[in-house]
Amino acid sequence: MNRPIKKSKRKEIYVVACFFVIIFVGMIAYLINFVTNGAKEFVYNPYNSRFSVFADDVTRGNIYTADGHAIAQTSLGEDRKEVRVYPDKKLFCHSVGYVDKGMTGLEASYSFDLLKSNIPLEEQINNSLTGKKSPGDDLFTTLDYDTQKAAYDGLDIFDGAVIAMEPDTGKIVAMVSKPDFDPNTIAANWDDLTDEKNKKSSLVNRATLGAYPPGSTFKIVTTIAYLRANGGNEDYSFNCKGSLKVDDYKIHCSGHKSHGKEDLLKAFSNSCNSAFADIGLNIDPVDFRGTAESLLFNQELPTMLEHTKASSFKVNSSTAKSIIAQSAIGQGETSASPLHMCMLVSAIANDGNLMEPYLADKIITAKGETVQQTKPKSYGDIISKDEASKLQSYMEAVVMDGTADKVDFGDLKVYGKTGTAEFTNNKNQTHSWFVGYAVDNSGKKLAVAVIMERAGYGSKYAAPLAAKVFKAYFE
Ligand SMILES: [Zn+2]
Known part of the structure; x- marks a missing residue:
């Protein structure tokens, strides 16, 4: 005969049952969380020295340029072991990244997608049963092969960076940084690449992470600040005598040239340091900084690309006049990344609207079906249409009869600003x-930022390289 369970015993059973239910629910929740979030984090973990556990069932997918060149692929090496191969060696290194010695670049940010196979399920099961791996999904970037090559070859032996983007979409078409590295041999050369004594920082992507003095390219910002301080009025006149004394500091025009009488457009196209120091001193410092910050200085940039807060503009109400004068011409404590400067001119080209830069266009299956497609995203207007139109005409004057008038841009209509930036007290090193x-006949546009370290005049080195990048893209 069944004895009735004592009340205290019943309570014990109830507590134990509740305990197991809680553990069970917890485990289910953990599994769901791992599958939806954790798995992705696990694969993304750059310290995962193996490709990942998923690599046991899936062959890591390829990475392509927009025009279909494989720039990272998985091949069978010795012992039929999989090896990651980068056919163009150094050409795409900072964008694509690497998978040995941790992961970087697109290899890191799209690792989960490259190790996921979206071929039909029955094929995956069939592969699994026969011990075959399924092919991972492929990533198509926004990079254009010829434009990237022109930028890479054009930078030549110089350290520095080139970045080019479509103003109306935000697609990054070229991104080069030197010194560079070969991702095929990253493990073998690791000690040399990371040796702090050689100070080369080859692994750093200067296009997105470089903090450079922007020099005269910053006059774009100073011009916008001047327009805002004067309600959009362009009236300005200055008589350049080749230099301007600010307290104990003397600002010189390039080559000690006296530019004579100038309006705002002339001062901009001549890149007159004396006029722009004067302009900077006539803007309220707090408003000046406000304009710089509205143009994303001292800010995180709106982009999926890996970057730091590399751009800074420190002027405030207590800043000494001589520092304000230097800051207005992009010297002093002012710094900017090539990516940021490219975004700024991109917004000017796009009538004030900034599109967020991106590098990954779409994910497709090994069968060619699109799994994921990036849609261009607008950050909003960082300058007004009216400001953009005025800057467009100033930048046109730079190329028509200003500092870049000797540069051969072919049939393209080009709008730009040169810069020759000092970074030490040695004025011979810039x-x-x-x-x-640039705009072609069909109205298609490409924005670019070029910096060549220690090369000299912007008009002599960086502008002709920009011309090569434009020609490669439009031809
Ligand atoms: Zn001048």
């Missing part, structure tokens, strides 16, 4: 800058 955009 970085060469060009930022701007």
